[in-house]
Amino acid sequence: MKTHLLSVTATLALIAATAQAEEVRVYNWSDYIDEALLEKFEAETGLELIYDVFDSNEVLETKMLAGGSGYDVVVPSGTFLQRQIVAGAFQPLDMSKLPNAANLWDVIADRTAAYDPDNAYSINYMWGTTGLGVNEPKVKEILGDDAPVTSWSLIFDPANAEKLAACGIHMLDAPAEMIPAALNYLGLNPDSHDPDDIARAEEVLLPIRPYIQKFHSSEYINALANGDICVAVGWSGDVLQARDRAAEADNGVEVSYYAPDEGALMWFDQMAIPVDAPNPEGAHVFLNFIMDAQNMADASNYVYYANGNLASQPLLEEDVIGDPAIYPDEAAMASTYTTTPYPARVQRTVTRLWTKIKSGV
Amino acid sequence: MRRFALIAIPYFWLLALFLVPFLIVLKISLSDLALARPPYLPQWNFGDGWEALRAFFADLDMENFVFLSEDDLYWRAYISSLRIAVISTVITLLVGFPIAYGIARSPVEWRPTLLMLIILPFWTSFLIRVYAWMGILSKEGLLNQFLLWLGVIGEPLTILNTNTAVYIAIVYTYLPFMILPIYAALDRLDDSLLEAAEDLGCSRIQAFWLVTIPLARNGIIAGCFLVFIPAIGEVIIPSLMGGSGTLMIGKVLWEEFFSNRDWPVASAVAIILLLILIIPIILFQRNEQKQREAEG
Incomplete structure (x- = not known):
């Protein structure tokens, strides 16, 4: 009986080992x-x-x-x-x-x-690139036909953001992408590691904070596709997936992706x-x-x-x-920018700024 | 010898599951951030012996704790968590006590079923229950649709992603922890005491305040602790149901740990949180003990 039990244990161990491999x-x-x-x-x-x-x-x-x-x-x-x-x-x-x-x-x-x-x-x-997912018909209904859908000013300009707020704006919860985008919008080096430069991202992001419905990095796909929101800062393919989900659902929602004219982050x-x-x-x-x-x-x-x-x-x-x-195409490729990792102390500045932008504290 | 063994078991439990983890976290909170795996530099290893330990204490800087005192984010988060936890505990008590009282007063043969109903939701994953609340409270959710249909409101209410949603979810989640200890206390209550109080001229309401509440006191205290302590460090509910303005220490800790990769500061935040929780509890128990001695 004992040997029997032993062999059973051994077999089990063997099964576990092979299953692992x-x-x-x-x-x-x-x-x-x-x-x-x-x-x-x-x-x-x-x-x-x-x-x-x-x-x-x-x-x-x-x-x-x-x-x-x-x-x-x-x-x-x-x-x-x-x-x-x-x-x-x-x-x-x-x-x-x-x-x-x-x-x-x-x-x-x-x-x-x-x-x-x-x-x-x-x-x-x-x-891919990080850019704007836009529910174009709705945005044009609110901002008029000349709405700057291919520019960061669509949401980084507080006047536009305020008008779009009721329809809904989502932003990626990714400081390492949003802060370079804000710096790029200001004409600064998006990959700057200088804390003084990084602090200036606040000028862009803090005024539009009240108009951002949510900072999240995956919910915007469904939100865009369902027509719950008008604009999302998102990743190219995710926005295009939202476009296709909307088309499949045939719910009348039209989603487009734009890599902003000012330049987009390539990741x-x-x-x-x-x-x-x-x-x-x-x-x-x-x-x-x-x-x-x-x-x-x-x-x-x-x-x-x-x-x-x-x-x-x-x-x-x-x-x-x-x-x-x-x-x-090559011209668009040339206008993209890339970033490098922040050192630990700068990372703290970035996270702290991001907390301030998200929670106002 | 046997008595020693009996006492040793709970002490060993405390040592292994509370003191050792606490010391590990304390050690990390005193180390420095580094780009390594794990991402901090242990300034002292257990194997290094006494010499290294002395050196460690000699150049001990409390820089991570000093850092916490310099940025008002942390204090605000502590205060905000305390407030949310206190308010939720009070609401949970106000909701939970009548339920516990009702169960304790119900016919004996119903009680197991009623208790079962309290425990039943636990059989569903906590995360799924929170997501269900998100579905109920969202703009297009059940609650808004129902209220719109009734005609009570003209515009959908924004509840999800606000502090109100956090309160609702905390009260819902921790309600059984309040009901069960209060029920246990009320269940043991001797009915003849109430009869005696009424015989001696108490009205039913007076008897409730003078007899039932004092005898249920331990259950109420236990229930409040069981709700308050996990609520103050809650992280899932505020991040899923709270808005960007919901500031809780659990979220701050998460950010320190995940976004900043700063384990030393995250550990310092955890240590302070523990002190904030433990010191009032110790003071409270001291006071209780003194009172009991005074009465005895």
């Missing part, structure tokens, strides 16, 4: 993949995929810095990735396990190398493997699967974000590759 845990942004791809991955590789989502870089970063997150693949944005690499949160990629890396697009890889030198720790998943979401990933082997399998041209094209066709995969471009649908809101 067969799992790949991925932590990605919400609304950021075609879920059919997740099933395809499991069917192709026989690995069990556990897919969790988040909607803020800050939450991800805290998990990375605390360690022991249990995830094998995570998706921080450029500046956050850079800081986490310095903190030692990621392991270098084993390129011999990633043959599909040949599909990557050098234009994007050159830019992401600013955050991740030689792209040693990460691959680009998708990239990159990078897939990386935590240094303490339980299954780095499986993580590489997942990265290689994602870099497959067809898979990446499917993902972009679904979420309306541009990707860093050159080979996927012929497979993209025309309303993705042909849409300048997703793949900007």
